[in-house]
Structures are given as structure tokens and as C-alpha cells.
Amino acid sequence: GLVGAGGGFLVVPALALLGGLPMPIAVGTSLIVIAMKSFAGLAGYLxxxxxxxxxxxxxxxxxVIGALIGxxxxxxxxxxxxxxxxGWFVLVxxxxxxxxxxxxxxxxxxxALTLIAAATTLACQRYAHCPLHRLSTRLTTPKAAA
Structure with missing residues (x-):
């Protein structure tokens, strides 16, 4: 209720990361909660x-047709x-x-910032000599103990 409609994007990661649920169960649980909230709202408006x-x-x-095709x-x-x-859709x-x-x-x-980030990401995926590759390697590689 705190996050309202669209809260599934917060609930699913919370159930998976904080609750330790497998992703399919977290998604299913979120969908059941959304369905119950929707039916309660419909009953109130009827x-x-x-x-x-x-x-x-x-x-x-x-x-329903879109869900079946999806x-x-x-x-x-x-x-x-x-x-x-x-992820890019959410940013847009x-x-x-x-x-x-x-x-x-x-x-x-x-x-504009999203478009710049998307263009940079696309360019770095296509070219091997992207400076971001070195940066990401430096950030993810553990430093050797001295």
C-alpha cells in the first residue's frame, strides 16, 4: 500500500534479495498481491x-492476449x-x-542523460578499445594483497 500501483518493481527485488525467495516465486507472489489489490479496488468502485x-x-x-504472446x-x-x-525502458x-x-x-x-548513457553503452559493446572496459575491469577485479 505504501508504494501503490506499480510497486511490483520494488516488491520483487525485495522478496528476492531480502526475503531469499527464488525469482519465479517472488514474481508470482508480487502478481498475486497486485491482483488482490486490483480486485479490492474494483469492488470499492462497483x-x-x-x-x-x-x-x-x-x-x-x-x-490476456498480450500475456499469451509474451x-x-x-x-x-x-x-x-x-x-x-x-532497464532502459524503466529509465526512459x-x-x-x-x-x-x-x-x-x-x-x-x-x-538526454539516458540517451547519452545508452549511446555510450552501445558504442562500448561494439568496440573492443572502449575506455569503459578498462574502468569496469579495474572496478571489478580484486586488488592483490601487497
């Missing part, structure tokens, strides 16, 4: 708000690539949220 059931059913059908596609996509792409969406909630200039700055 008595006081008119719901366009045609639109609601269309969105539900699209979500489940099939996950077998064809490299999990590391999917994880990195999702955070730029949009910053623009809406704080100021458009803040969102544009965050988007």
Missing part, C-alpha cells in the same frame, strides 16, 4: 462509479537482452514521470 464494461473487457482481452516470445529472447531492454519512463511531476526541463535532462 458501488459508486459507472464502469464502461465494453472498454474494460476490451482492455482485459488485450492484456509468454511465447520469452522462449525466443535472450533473458539478458530482455533484462537490459527493460522515469524521464517522462519526472517531466510530468517536477518540470519538463527535468524530464528532458533525464531523457
Amino acid at each position: 458501488t459508486s462509479v459507472h464502469i464502461n464494461w465494453t472498454l474494460a473487457l476490451a482492455v482485459t482481452a488485450a492484456a 509468454a511465447r516470445l520469452t522462449a525466443m529472447i535472450n533473458p539478458d537482452s530482455l533484462r537490459k531492454t527493460f 519512463m522515469s524521464s517522462v514521470i519526472l517531466a510530468q511531476e517536477i518540470h519538463p526541463a527535468v524530464g528532458i535532462t533525464a531523457a
Whole structure:
């Protein structure tokens, strides 16, 4: 309840890292909690708000179809690539949220920094002589005891 809708991106790592749950169980637990919150919200609105059931059913059908297609596609996509792409997507969406909630200039700055980071990452993946390779090796290699 503290983080509201979209809190799954905080709950899943917390369950996996702090709770020690395997990732599939952490994801499933998060989805059950989200489903319960959604049903509770729907029950609260049923008595006081008119719901366009045609639109609601269309969105539900699209979500179910998208989930089925996504489940099939996950077998064809490299999990590391999917994880990195999702990370970049989260960064881009955070730029949009910053623009809406704080100021458009803040969102544009965050988007520009995200694009610079993405371009740098892409360039370093393609070229063997990237200075960031030396930096990352220096940061991850343990120093020898003197």
C-alpha cells in the first residue's frame, strides 16, 4: 500500500534479495498481491462509479492476449537482452514521470542523460578499445594483497 500501483518493481527485488525467495516465486507472489489489490479496488468502485464494461473487457482481452504472446516470445529472447531492454525502458519512463511531476526541463535532462548513457553503452559493446572496459575491469577485479 505504501508504494501503490506499480510497486511490483520494488516488491520483487525485495522478496528476492531480502526475503531469499527464488525469482519465479517472488514474481508470482508480487502478481498475486497486485491482483488482490486490483480486485479490492474494483469492488470499492462497483458501488459508486459507472464502469464502461465494453472498454474494460476490451482492455482485459488485450492484456490476456498480450500475456499469451509474451509468454511465447520469452522462449525466443535472450533473458539478458530482455533484462537490459527493460532497464532502459524503466529509465526512459522515469524521464517522462519526472517531466510530468517536477518540470519538463527535468524530464528532458533525464531523457538526454539516458540517451547519452545508452549511446555510450552501445558504442562500448561494439568496440573492443572502449575506455569503459578498462574502468569496469579495474572496478571489478580484486586488488592483490601487497
